[in-house]
Amino acid sequence: MADDVWEDKRSSRPVRETLQVDRPTAFFVEEEPAAPGQVTTVATLFLVNRECPFECVYCDLWRHTTPDTVPVGAVPRQIETALSQMSPAREIKLYNSGNFFDPRAIVPEDHATIARLCAGFERVIVENHPRLCGSRCVEFRDLLLAERRKRQTGLPEDGILEIAMGLETVHPDSCSRLNKQMTPTDFQRASRQMVREGISVRAFVMLQPPFVAPDESVASALETVEFAWESGARMVAVIPTRATTPAVRQWEMQGVFREPQIGQLESVFEEALARKRGIVTVDTWDLDRFCPCDACGPRRKSRLHAMNLSQRILPPVSCSVCG
Ligand code: SF4
Ligand SMILES: [Zn+2]
Numbered sequence: 001m002a003d004d005v006w007e008d009k010r011s012s013r014p015v016r017e018t019l020q021v022d023r024p025t026a027f028f029v030e031e032e033p034a035a036p037g038q039v040t041t042v043a044t045l046f047l048v049n050r051e052c053p054f055e056c057v058y059c060d061l062w063r064h065t066t067p068d069t070v071p072v073g074a075v076p077r078q079i080e081t082a083l084s085q086m087s088p089a090r091e092i093k094l095y096n097s098g099n100f101f102d103p104r105a106i107v108p109e110d111h112a113t114i115a116r117l118c119a120g121f122e123r124v125i126v127e128n129h130p131r132l133c134g135s136r137c138v139e140f141r142d143l144l145l146a147e148r149r150k151r152q153t154g155l156p157e158d159g160i161l162e163i164a165m166g167l168e169t170v171h172p173d174s175c176s177r178l179n180k181q182m183t184p185t186d187f188q189r190a191s192r193q194m195v196r197e198g199i200s201v202r203a204f205v206m207l208q209p210p211f212v213a214p215d216e217s218v219a220s221a222l223e224t225v226e227f228a229w230e231s232g233a234r235m236v237a238v239i240p241t242r243a244t245t246p247a248v249r250q251w252e253m254q255g256v257f258r259e260p261q262i263g264q265l266e267s268v269f270e271e272a273l274a275r276k277r278g279i280v281t282v283d284t285w286d287l288d289r290f291c292p293c294d295a296c297g298p299r300r301k302s303r304l305h306a307m308n309l310s311q312r313i314l315p316p317v318s319c320s321v322c323g
Helices: 003-011 074-085 106-117 135-151 174-179 186-196 216-231 246-254 261-276 297-310
Strands: 024-037 037-045 091-095 123-127 162-170 200-207 235-240 278-281
Touching: 003 216, 024 278, 037 074, 074 106, 091 106, 106 135, 135 162, 162 186, 162 216, 186 200, 186 216, 186 278, 200 216, 216 235, 216 261, 235 261, 261 278, 261 297, 278 297
Parallel strands: 037 091, 091 123, 123 162, 162 200, 200 235, 235 278
Antiparallel strands: 024 037
């Protein structure tokens, strides 16, 4: 990564918003595919906690974090607050704009309480960096299992914990410039280790990250999706890369990054679904920015949403305006 781009990222941050530490920044129930033809409900919480130390170039999640570690008990209170106000769901996603097993983000003293609050869900999904996957994950899985056994719910034990990890891209040039501080091999090692422990894995894959040219980005994203499956991922989420940080916007001006278009996302999704190697979804948040045509944008977005849930390739959208 060019030093000037890195310096620009650090120096051009807007002022950080002050967040309450007793309440998640957002929470809602969403639907996700559980298997082809099966949809599940997920209580999704965005927890407030200390900023992630990795500082990947494309990431602006620090906006939803605090500069310091939040007090013991604050994260469990956030979970209790959200659950008391949400409709029931089968699974729970605890996303913390960072890494759940970073002890300065979610303090280990809170793990047992979090396990007690969440063990009634079929699956607990947390996000984590591959280099932070190790014994702490296994210990947290054990806390969840112990809570579940006490309750005699009859729910299966395998996959009670799922770790969502950013693989991002296997493209060597791009991967080495994202400041992710990991290689695809690190991801594979962590993923296989988690799967051996009965912990399932989902992977995030970027479509058209910086330094991947538009004419090679679909093939590169598919190669990355394949790598995630080979590494044991149960589920892969493809995310179109957005220019949301000063560093990526600078690369955009230098001509080494361009935001993808919705047609490329459709191509990756269709081909990945056709391969039938695991669950694959695409990120449909803020899709309008990738779809220049107002006439077909809403229909394309609805189709992708329906394909996410059904895991089936639906008929393509035709458009008399953009073709
Ligand atoms: S590890 Fe994740 S949360 Fe941390 S900077 Fe990178 S992308 Fe953002
Ligand atoms: Zn159109």
